Each structure stands twice: as C-alpha cells, then as structure tokens.
Amino acid sequence: MELLIALAIGVLFTVGVYLILSKSLLRILLGTTLMTHGVHLLLLTMAGLKTGAAPLLGEKAEAYVDPLPQALILTSIVISFGVTAFYIVLAYRAYRSAGTDDVEGIKEERQ
Amino acid sequence: MPLLHVTVLVPFLLALLIALMTRRAPTLHRGWLVIPGPLALFIYFLTRIPVVRGGDAGYDTISWIPSLGIDLVFHLDGLSLLFTLLITGMGTLVVIYSIYYLDRRKEELTPFYIYLLLFMGAMLGVVLSDNLMVLYGFWELTSVSSFLLIAFWHRRQKSRYGAQKSMLITVFGGLAMFAGFLMLYVMTGTFSIREIWSEVGDISGHMLFIPAMLLILLGAFTKSAQFPFHIWLPDAMEAPTPVSAYLHSATMVKAGLYLVARFSPIFAGQHEWFWIVSGVGLITLIYGSIQAMKQTDLKALLAYSTISQLGLIMGLLGMGSAAAFYTGEESVFYTAATTAALFHLINHAIFKGSLFMVVGIVDHETNTRDLRKLGGLISLMPVTFTLAMIGSFSMAGLPPFAGFLSKEMFFTAVLNIRQLDIFSIPALFTLFPLIAWIASIFTFAYSMILVFNTFFGKYQPEKLDKKPHEAPFGLLLPPLLLAVLSLVFGFIPNILSDSLIIPAMNAIHPIMQLAEPFEVNIHFWHGWTPEVWMTLGVVVLGIVVYRLYGRWSIVDKEWGRNLTLNDVYDGGIRLVEQLSRRLTGAYMTGSMRHYLMYIFSFLIVAIGGTMLYTDGITLGTSDYAPISFFEVIVVAVMLTGALAIPFTRSRIAAILFTGMVGYMVTLLFVLFRAPDLALTQMIVEVVSVALFLLCFRHLPKLKREPVKLRSRLPKLLISIGIGITMTLVALAALGSSPFESISSYYVENSYTLGGGKNIVNVLLVDFRGFDTMFEITVLGVASLAIYSMIKLQLEAGNSTGVVK
Numbered sequence: 001m002e003l004l005i006a007l008a009i010g011v012l013f014t015v016g017v018y019l020i021l022s023k024s025l026l027r028i029l030l031g032t033t034l035m036t037h038g039v040h041l042l043l044l045t046m047a048g049l050k051t052g053a054a055p056l057l058g059e060k061a062e063a064y065v066d067p068l069p070q071a072l073i074l075t076s077i078v079i080s081f082g083v084t085a086f087y088i089v090l091a092y093r094a095y096r097s098a099g100t101d102d103v104e105g106i107k108e109e110r111q
Numbered sequence: 112m113p114l115l116h117v118t119v120l121v122p123f124l125l126a127l128l129i130a131l132m133t134r135r136a137p138t139l140h141r142g143w144l145v146i147p148g149p150l151a152l153f154i155y156f157l158t159r160i161p162v163v164r165g166g167d168a169g170y171d172t173i174s175w176i177p178s179l180g181i182d183l184v185f186h187l188d189g190l191s192l193l194f195t196l197l198i199t200g201m202g203t204l205v206v207i208y209s210i211y212y213l214d215r216r217k218e219e220l221t222p223f224y225i226y227l228l229l230f231m232g233a234m235l236g237v238v239l240s241d242n243l244m245v246l247y248g249f250w251e252l253t254s255v256s257s258f259l260l261i262a263f264w265h266r267r268q269k270s271r272y273g274a275q276k277s278m279l280i281t282v283f284g285g286l287a288m289f290a291g292f293l294m295l296y297v298m299t300g301t302f303s304i305r306e307i308w309s310e311v312g313d314i315s316g317h318m319l320f321i322p323a324m325l326l327i328l329l330g331a332f333t334k335s336a337q338f339p340f341h342i343w344l345p346d347a348m349e350a351p352t353p354v355s356a357y358l359h360s361a362t363m364v365k366a367g368l369y370l371v372a373r374f375s376p377i378f379a380g381q382h383e384w385f386w387i388v389s390g391v392g393l394i395t396l397i398y399g400s401i402q403a404m405k406q407t408d409l410k411a412l413l414a415y416s417t418i419s420q421l422g423l424i425m426g427l428l429g430m431g432s433a434a435a436f437y438t439g440e441e442s443v444f445y446t447a448a449t450t451a452a453l454f455h456l457i458n459h460a461i462f463k464g465s466l467f468m469v470v471g472i473v474d475h476e477t478n479t480r481d482l483r484k485l486g487g488l489i490s491l492m493p494v495t496f497t498l499a500m501i502g503s504f505s506m507a508g509l510p511p512f513a514g515f516l517s518k519e520m521f522f523t524a525v526l527n528i529r530q531l532d533i534f535s536i537p538a539l540f541t542l543f544p545l546i547a548w549i550a551s552i553f554t555f556a557y558s559m560i561l562v563f564n565t566f567f568g569k570y571q572p573e574k575l576d577k578k579p580h581e582a583p584f585g586l587l588l589p590p591l592l593l594a595v596l597s598l599v600f601g602f603i604p605n606i607l608s609d610s611l612i613i614p615a616m617n618a619i620h621p622i623m624q625l626a627e628p629f630e631v632n633i634h635f636w637h638g639w640t641p642e643v644w645m646t647l648g649v650v651v652l653g654i655v656v657y658r659l660y661g662r663w664s665i666v667d668k669e670w671g672r673n674l675t676l677n678d679v680y681d682g683g684i685r686l687v688e689q690l691s692r693r694l695t696g697a698y699m700t701g702s703m704r705h706y707l708m709y710i711f712s713f714l715i716v717a718i719g720g721t722m723l724y725t726d727g728i729t730l731g732t733s734d735y736a737p738i739s740f741f742e743v744i745v746v747a748v749m750l751t752g753a754l755a756i757p758f759t760r761s762r763i764a765a766i767l768f769t770g771m772v773g774y775m776v777t778l779l780f781v782l783f784r785a786p787d788l789a790l791t792q793m794i795v796e797v798v799s800v801a802l803f804l805l806c807f808r809h810l811p812k813l814k815r816e817p818v819k820l821r822s823r824l825p826k827l828l829i830s831i832g833i834g835i836t837m838t839l840v841a842l843a844a845l846g847s848s849p850f851e852s853i854s855s856y857y858v859e860n861s862y863t864l865g866g867g868k869n870i871v872n873v874l875l876v877d878f879r880g881f882d883t884m885f886e887i888t889v890l891g892v893a894s895l896a897i898y899s900m901i902k903l904q905l906e907a908g909n910s911t912g913v914v915k
Contacts, residue, residue, distance in 0.1 A: 003735060004738060004746055005746070006842050008750055009837055010837055010838030010841075012834075014834030017829065018757055019756065019757060021711075021826045022826075025810070027757075030765055030769045033772075034753055034769065037773065038837065042837065042841050044780075044785065046841065046844040046845060047854075048736070048845070051736070053784060055858070056868055057858075057870065064854075065785070067854055067857050067870040070874075074787060074791055074875060075882050075883065078791070078889070079889050082893035083889075085894075086896055088806045089806065092809060101810050104702060
C-alpha cells in the first residue's frame with residue numbers, strides 16, 4: 001500500500017510543479033493545492049499505514065495508528081486553507097488592477 | 112598608560128580637537144593648531160635614541176581583546192624609531208609647508224588636517240605595533256586616510272579616479288597581507304611578531320609558510336608601489352602637494368619597506384624571499400627610472416622617480432637577506448646591503464620630500480607643472496632653484512650630497528652579491544650590477560631634466576598665466592631644512608650610522624646582533640674602487656642621455672600609446688563590471704517561472720543527489736500494509752483527476768478536477784483511520800472549491816499553454832524530476848527510522864493526563880496546544896488580510912484608501 005501511495009504522491013507533485021511552472025495564475029493556484037495534498041499524504045504515509053485502529057480510545061483496540069502525524073496534518077490543512085483563501089483573493093485583486101492573469105504579463109505591467 | 116600608547120593617541124586626539132574647534136577662531140589657520148603635535152612627538156622620539164641604542168627594547172601592553180590574543184602591544188626598536196622619526200619629522204615640516212600652501216579662505220582646512228592627523232596616527236601605529244592584528248588595523252587606516260587625502264579636491268574627476276584606484280590596489284594588498292597574518296597565526300598560535308620570530312625554526316617547513324610569505328609580500332608591494340602595482344602612485348598625484356610630499360614620498364609608500372624589513376628575521380633565509388624581494392625591487396627600479404624620463408608633468412616625474420627609488424630600497428633589503436644564508440664574517444659582508452637600504456631610506460625621504468615641496472612652489476608660483484611650459488625660472492626664483500638643485504643632485508647621486516653616499520653603498524651591495532655562491536646560477540648575479548648601473552644613468556638623466564628644464568632654458572611668459580616670483584619664506588623653510596639635512600648627512604654621515612642605522616640593523620638581523628655588534632662606518636672616499644668608476648660612468652652617460660633627450664625631444668613622442676599597465680587596470684575594471692552585469696542579466700531574468708525552475712532543479716539535484724550519494728534509496732520493505740481493491744480505485748480516481756488538470760482548457764473543469772483530487776484524499780483519510788482529518792478535509796475542500804468558483808468567475812478564460820514540445824520540455828522534465836524525488840523521499844522515510852515512535856506515550860496518557868479519548872483532539876488542544884493557538888492566529892491574519900485587501904485601495908487622489 002505504501003508503495004502505491006508513494007507513487008501517487010510523486011504524481012501529485014509532478015502535476016503540481018508542472019502547473020506552478022505555467023503562466024496563468026489559476027493554474028499556479030491549483031498546482032499549490034495539489035502539492036498540499038501531496039504533502040499531507042506524505043506525512044501520513046511516513047508514519048506507516050493501517051497499523052491499527054483509529055486513534056479513539058473508545059475503540060479498545062490492541063493497537064492504534066500514530067495520532068501525531070494526524071494532528072500535524074490537521075494543523076497543516078487549516079493553515080494551507082488560510083493561505084489558499086488569501087491567494088485566491090490576491091489573484092482576484094491582481095487581475096482587477098493589472099488586467100491580466102498572466103504572471104509574466106503582470107511583471108511587464110509593473111516595469 | 113604607557114608613553115608609546117600616548118604617542119599613537121596624540122594625533123587622533125588632536126584630530127578630534129581640530130574637529131571640535133571648527134567654529135572657534137575662524138581667522139586662525141588650522142595648521143598652527145596642528146604643529147605642536149608632531150613637533151612634540153618628534154622631540155620625544157629624538158630623546159628615545161640613547162635608550163634604543165642601549166638595546167632597551169621594552170614592550171608596552173594594553174589589554175584589548177585578550178580572549179583572541181589581540182592586545183595593543185607597542186614596541187620601539189631601532190627600525191620603529193627610524194620610521195617614527197621620519198613620520199613625525201616630515202609631518203612637522205609638511206604641516207608648516209601646508210600652512211603657506213593651502214589658502215585659509217579657499218580650502219576646507221579642517222577636514223584636511225583631520226585626515227592628515229589620522230594618517231599620522233595610523234602610520235605611527237603601523238610602525239610601533241608588535242601585534243599583527245593591530246598592525247593590520249592601522250595599516251588599513253593608512254589606506255583609508257590616504258584615500259581621503261588623495262580625493263581632497265573631490266569635485267575633480269581625476270582626484271576621485273586616483274583615490275579609488277589607490278584604494279582598490281592598496282586594500283587588495285592589505286587583505287592579502289591579512290590572510291598572510293592569519294596563516295602565521297595558524298602556524299604559531301600567536302599574533303606577536305617577536306614570538307613568531309622565536310618559533311621560526313619550527314614553522315619554516317610548514318605547508319603554509321611560503322603562502323604566508325607571498326601574501327605578506329603582496330601587501331608590502333602594493334603599498335610600496337612595486338611593479339606591477341605601482342600604477343596607483345602616479346594617479347595619486349592629484350592630491351595637494353603637501354600630501355604628495357608626506358604620503359607619497361616619505362611615509363606611506365615606505366610602509367611596505369617597513370613590512371619587508373620587519374618580517375626579514377622571519378622569512379630571510381628562504382630562497383623565494385631573496386629572489387622575489389630583490390628581483391621585484393630591481394625591476395621596479397629600472398622600470399620606474401625609464402618611465403620617469405617620459406613624463407612631462409613634474410609631479411608625475413617625481414612619482415615615477417619615487418617608484419624607482421622604492422624599488423632600489425626594496426632590492427637592497429632583498430640582497431641584505433642573503434646574510435641569513437651564512438654565518439659569521441660572510442654574513443656581515445652581505446648586511447652591507449641592509450645598511451645601504453636604511454641609509455637610502457632616510458636620504459630618499461629627505462630629498463624626495465624637498466623636491467615635492469619645490470615642485471609645489473613652482474606650481475604655486477606659475478600655476479603649471481608642465482615641463483613644456485616651464486623654463487628659465489632661475490633668475491626669478493633663485494632660492495627655489497638652489498633647493499631643487501640640492502634635491503636633484505642628491506637624487507642623482509652626486510657628491511657632496513647624502514644621495515652620493517647611498518648610491519655608492521648601493522653599488523657596493525650589487526657588486527657584493529656576485530659572490531653569492533649558494534645558488535647554482537652565478538651568471539644571473541652579474542645582471543644585478545648591470546641593472547643598477549643602467550637605472551642610475553636614467554636616474555641621473557631625469558634628475559637633470561627636473562632641474563635644468565624647469566630653471567634653465569627659455570623663459571616663456573606667454574605660456575604662464577601669472578607672473579612668477581620668489582615664494583614666501585614659510586614655503587621655503589621646510590625644503591630648506593631638508594636640503595641642509597641632505598648636506599649634513601652628506602658630509603658627516605656617521606651621526607646617522609651610530610644613532611639610527613645600527614639599532615635598525617639589529618632589528619632586521621636580530622640573530623647576528625648576538626654574535627657580534629654591527630659596525631657601520633660610512634666613508635666619503637674609499638680610494639679608486641669599482642664603485643667610483645661606476646659613478647663616473649653614470650655621470651658621463653647620464654649627460655649623454657640628457658643631451659639626447661633634448662635633441663630627440665622624447666617627450667613629444669607618442670609614448671605609451673600601446674598597451675600600458677594602466678590600460679590593463681582600466682580594462683580589467685571595465686571587464687569585471689561588464690561580465691558581472693551580463694552574468695546577472697543572464698540569470699536574473701525577472702521571470703517568476705525561471706526562478707522557480709532554478710529552485711526546483713536545485714531541489715532535485717540536492718535531495719536526489721544526496722540520496723544517490725548516500726545509498727538512501729529504498730524501494731521495498733516487507734511490512735508494507737496490504738492493498739485492497741477499493742483503495743486502488745480511490746487512488747486511480749485521484750490520479751486521473753490530477754492528471755486531467757493540465758489538459759483541460761475550461762476553468763470550471765480544472766477547478767472541479769482539483770476538487771475531485773481533494774475528495775479522494777478525504778476518502779484516503781477515511782481508509783487510513785483518520786476520522787478528524789477526513790471531516791476537516793471535506794469541509795475545507797467544499798469551501799475552497801466554492802471560493803475558487805466564486806473568484807474565477809471574474810478571471811479570463813484559460814489560455815492554451817504553448818504546444819511546442821521544445822518550450823514545454825524543461826517544465827516537464829523538472830516536474831517529473833520533482834515527482835520522482837518526492838516518491839523516493841517517501842519510500843526512504845518509511846523504511847529507515849532509527850528511533851521508536853513517541854506516539855505510544857500519547858496513546859497511553861491521552862485519557863489519564865488529558866482527560867479525552869480522541870487522541871488527535873487531545874494532542875491538538877492539550878499536548879500541543881501552542882500549534883493550535885498559532886494556527887488560529889494564521890486564520891485570523893488571513894481573514895483580516897483578505898478583508899483589507901478587498902476594502903482598501905491605495906490610489907492616487909484617494910488618501911484614505913477606502914473604496915467608496
């Protein structure tokens with residue numbers, strides 16, 4: 001399973017980086033979202049997958065999965081959401097004032 | 112505080128005083144306030160002569176940075192004493208001269224004297240320091256203050272050019288010297304020159320010994336304007352003449368000579384030292400003397416003459432180091448070169464100082480220094496002429512002036528060196544007297560040009576824009592004193608040998624001093640020795656060259672139109688500027704994508720390279736979790752969504768595909784037993800997709816990215832590279848943790864300590880509550896930022912920034 005997820009992480013990063021290297025702001029934002037997903041899956045995978053029950057003590061299981069990466073990912077999800085929301089509005093504003101969503105175009109506008 | 116420290120402090124305090132006195136007594140020439148300082152120091156150092164002669168070399172220490180071994184250790188031995196007397200004595204005369212030279216009403220005198228005093232203090236620090244770091248500090252201060260003095264008339268472009276050039280070259284050498292000092296420290300563990308000397312036997316075979324020597328020599332050669340670093344000196348002639356007389360003839364340019372003499376006990380005895388110091392000195396000697404012939408500007412002529420004479424002294428110091436190869440009688444034989452070097456050092460300071468002052472007077476009275484405009488001034492300025500003649504004849508090496516004696520001693524030294532039998536190529540040593548002799552002929556010729564082309568010949572009043580007349584007494588006094596000294600030392604040189612030269616010799620050749628005391632006896636007449644014939648030859652051939660100079664009018668020829676060292680320097684500076692501009696322009700394109708490509712490529716190389724290099728790539732371990740059909744489907748759907756995004760051209764589709772990836776990740780969280788993650792991810796995904804849809808309604812349609820493979824290939828390669836790297840990182844992280852997880856602690860204590868059964872939640876708010884607090888802050892900041900970004904618009908004419 002871990003091998004499969006590792007490959008999936010690789011694909012998510014590939015597509016994410018490919019999108020980030022494009023010109024359109026929308027594609028760049030989508031690329032960062034994909035890379036965020038990749039990072040979260042990477043964190044989860046690194047602790048080992050399916051090694052026990054969900055980390056709820058009521059389960060009374062023999063073993064539980066590692067709760068620490070889950071807490072870290074939860075924090076990360078919220079932070080990346082905040083940042084993404086900010087970027088979306090920033091992109092919107094940038095388009096309104098520069099008249100283009102082409103990052104190279106915005107650069108030329110400024111010069 | 113020990114007196115030596117006070118002497119170094121005096122100029123700095125005086126500079127401070129001058130600065131504070133700016134507004135007081137505006138009618139007083141600042142120079143009168145300065146004079147007592149150097150004069151008192153000069154008298155003080157004169158009174159130290161008997162003490163130093165008695166061999167009493169005490170070290171005065173004030174603790175500065177003891178933890179680094181850097182203390183203010185000052186030490187007055189014969190060599191230092193010689194230089195302190197030059198610095199303070201010439202300093203006094205130059206200040207007197209400057210009082211009459213610089214007009215109180217036209218020049219900004221306060222900065223001038225502050226710079227001059229800074230320089231004087233720094234120079235005293237250089238020659239008195241025993242600690243290498245302190246020496247280096249004062250060394251750089253001489254560079255900086257000399258920079259300020261050269262650019263004193265900073266509104267002239269040439270002054271700024273000259274100052275910058277001298278700064279670049281001397282600081283380059285200074286830094287090299289600093290590196291050399293650090294190497295000495297690495298070898299010996301001390302910054303003290305005397306302690307390094309006592310350890311010299313242990314370190315002379317060290318790997319860093321020769322590099323340290325070369326770097327220190329680089330510092331000495333740049334400061335003392337040795338070939339090919341001499342190019343800054345002629346351009347430094349843009350400084351006011353008192354500065355040229357002081358810095359660029361008597362003191363600063365001799366700092367390099369001081370350094371060579373000071374380090375002679377450490378490095379002499381190395382073949383490299385002998386060859387480099389004497390070789391560079393002789394090359395500089397002959398090069399400078401030939402260049403001086405071509406100059407039409409009097410100060411430029413004197414600048415090249417200074418270069419040439421510095422080369423002479425440097426060469427003599429190199430030849431004197433041959434004494435270290437021998438012991439006893441033979442050794443003393445070669446120290447004659449060191450005696451000559453020290454004697455000429457004093458003589459040169461005297462005659463070159465007076466010549467600069469004389470040229471300053473001529474400039475002052477005629478408004479030009481151009482040899483082609485000057486002539487026939489003898490009847491108008493008889494005193495100036497006399498002074499110029501004494502200085503020039505001393506420089507040319509004619510009796511009865513002191514320069515004659517040092518020239519004879521120079522010839523003795525170069526003739527002696529032929530007997531050096533430790534090298535396998537004795538034929539090379541016949542070159543030494545030859546070079547010395549030819550250079551002396553040119554020296555004679557340009558000395559004659561200096562006097563006769565200025566004061567004899569045709570008087571051309573139409574070329575001068577003011578009517579020249581004799582200078583005021585104040586201007587004439589300092590060169591007059593120097594000329595008298597030149598005569599006194601010419602007739603009774605032995606007052607110098609006993610008081611100054613022998614103690615200085617003891618400092619340069621400390622080992623031999625122990626064996627037998629030096630005896631220096633400078634005689635006026637030795638009988639019909641080869642030196643006398645050489646001098647006669649110099650005079651005869653010098654006159655011939657001078658005649659030819661007039662006949663061929665060498666000056667008017669287009670000399671140096673071909674490649675000169677200045678062109679190399681200017682071209683080098685320009686080339687460096689162009690190259691760095693082109694280099695920066697080549698990679699700082701301003702395009703975000705290029706920068707991202709650099710960053711990603713670096714990541715691939717750094718992480719992938721490290722993993723390859725350390726065998727960190729692991730592909731399979733046995734304890735992987737089993738794969739179920741359902742999970743394969745979820746992953747397949749997720750990857751399909753991700754891979755579809757780059758191919759779609761519709762905004763809505765791209766956003767929805769991203770959403771699809773997010774929901775599949777949510778499903779994976781469910782499958783991997785993370786209920787809280789799944790909940791949060793679900794909600795965040797819904798809101799994000801909604802936000803995307805909301806905002807991108809306003810954005811234009813997606814443009815098609817360039818189809819050509821050639822433009823997309825780098826992008827593709829980099830992203831695939833990152834993907835592979837991250838996959839490898841994920842696999843490597845799985846198989847190779849050397850430590851137990853700490854999670855068992857949380858599992859065991861979540862209920863007993865945190866009072867909750869949901870371990871993840873207890874972690875978030877209890878065990879690691881700080882993370883959560885600041886994550887809340889992040890969200891708060893983001894929402895405030897979004898609000899203000901929408902509401903506030905700073906535009907021209909809308910100072911409140913609020914959209915109405």
